[in-house]
Amino acid sequence: MVSERTLMLIHYLTGLGILVAGAVHIGTVFLTAPVKENLEFSGSPFSVMGVYRNAILAASLEALLLFVAFHAFNGLRVILIELYQSPRWERAVTWILTVAALLVVIYGTRTILIAYSIAQGVA
Amino acid sequence: MSGASEVLLRVYRYNPSNSGKPHYQNYRVPTFRGMTVLDALIYIKENLDPTLSIRYSCRMASCGSCGMTINGLPRLACFTQISELKSKYILVQPLRNLPVIKDLVADLDEFFNKHRLVKPYLIRRDVEEQENPREQYRQSDEELERYVQFAYCIKCALCYSACPVVSTDKNFPGPQALAQLYRYYIDTRDEASEERIRIVNNAHGIWRCHFADSCSQVCPKGVDPALAIQLMRREMMFGPSRG
Ligand code: SF4
Ligand code: FES
Numbered sequence: 332m333v334s335e336r337t338l339m340l341i342h343y344l345t346g347l348g349i350l351v352a353g354a355v356h357i358g359t360v361f362l363t364a365p366v367k368e369n370l371e372f373s374g375s376p377f378s379v380m381g382v383y384r385n386a387i388l389a390a391s392l393e394a395l396l397l398f399v400a401f402h403a404f405n406g407l408r409v410i411l412i413e414l415y416q417s418p419r420w421e422r423a424v425t426w427i428l429t430v431a432a433l434l435v436v437i438y439g440t441r442t443i444l445i446a447y448s449i450a451q452g453v454a
Numbered sequence: 455m456s457g458a459s460e461v462l463l464r465v466y467r468y469n470p471s472n473s474g475k476p477h478y479q480n481y482r483v484p485t486f487r488g489m490t491v492l493d494a495l496i497y498i499k500e501n502l503d504p505t506l507s508i509r510y511s512c513r514m515a516s517c518g519s520c521g522m523t524i525n526g527l528p529r530l531a532c533f534t535q536i537s538e539l540k541s542k543y544i545l546v547q548p549l550r551n552l553p554v555i556k557d558l559v560a561d562l563d564e565f566f567n568k569h570r571l572v573k574p575y576l577i578r579r580d581v582e583e584q585e586n587p588r589e590q591y592r593q594s595d596e597e598l599e600r601y602v603q604f605a606y607c608i609k610c611a612l613c614y615s616a617c618p619v620v621s622t623d624k625n626f627p628g629p630q631a632l633a634q635l636y637r638y639y640i641d642t643r644d645e646a647s648e649e650r651i652r653i654v655n656n657a658h659g660i661w662r663c664h665f666a667d668s669c670s671q672v673c674p675k676g677v678d679p680a681l682a683i684q685l686m687r688r689e690m691m692f693g694p695s696r697g
Binding site for chain 1: 619622623624625626655656657658659661662690691
């Protein structure tokens with residue numbers, strides 16, 4: 332069982348991580364070129380696929396996904412266990428949200444990997 | 455009271471033993487300079503309605519027994535002058551977040567149980583020596599400074615009544631208990647840091663404080679429980695800073 336202190340430490344760190352990785356994400360999507368070029372599917376290093384072609388930027392997207400998934404689902408857990416208290420409810424909330432977070436991470440990672448592999452061919 | 459000779463007190467009435475519904479009763483009370491809300495309630499009890507239940511003892515903000523909700527805020531009735539409320543209409547209700555025994559008397563059992571939970575006393579490893587101390591446990595002025603502010607708590611439960619987390623999470627210890635936890639944790643004579651951390655490091659413990667700061671706003675003794683909670687969380691997050 333992970334202690335509440337550890338969960339909250341990760342919660343605060345992922346909050347900071349979201350700020351950093353989110354800034355990188357917004358920066359690369361909107362600020363590296365004129366918006367039209369940035370939102371182009373492919374064709375330039377600053378297009379959507381151009382960003383995915385860069386392994387470091389693709390990794391920062393994966394990091395953002397992990398940070399958001401933990402921070403959001405842990406935040407939801409905190410809200411739900413404050414809303415109602417019973418050991419059964421708490422166990423159910425923890426398990427359901429853990430599984431939901433894992434599904435989000437798996438689906439998001441799959442999307443990032445697919446985009447990364449397509450980007451190697453097209454951009 | 456400036457210019458006014460009378461106030462209207464609208465008082466919460468509830469008597470669970472005769473299964474009556476909670477209701478409000480109005481009383482007109484003549485005022486005098488320096489009159490407190492407690493004076494007004496005592497006036498009602500002595501002259502208008504002896505069935506009204508209130509709890510008080512010291513009448514000087516020391517015993518912590520006259521806490522109630524006055525014009526929407528938790529306050530000590532003996533420490534609240536009619537004139538400072540700047541109104542001829544005063545709404546008096548029992549403390550929130552606690553069950554009501556009768557009228558303005560809140561049941562403080564839950565509050566004291568949570569206080570007890572944090573072991574509000576010095577714990578030494580050598581119990582034998584603590585029972586029969588060979589010398590004084592010396593402390594420097596700086597060491598005393600770290601906790602003395604929190605030792606002024608009179609256990610009036612105003613902070614507990616103002617806490618938004620207590621109102622939704624009944625397992626949350628509340629600002630008073632958490633402040634007392636820090637008060638003993640940071641005391642250099644205490645040797646139970648690990649045990650104290652364990653008591654509040656759980657899903658309904660110290661991490662659930664939203665830092666609304668309402669506890670510190672209403673505390674009549676300047677204890678600042680919100681500060682104690684933040685300092686304790688820092689200790690738990692980054693390790694002991696105590697020398
Ligand atoms: S911390 Fe302040 S408000 Fe809370 S019980 Fe102690 S004296 Fe009362
Ligand atoms: S009567 Fe003691 S604090 Fe008010």
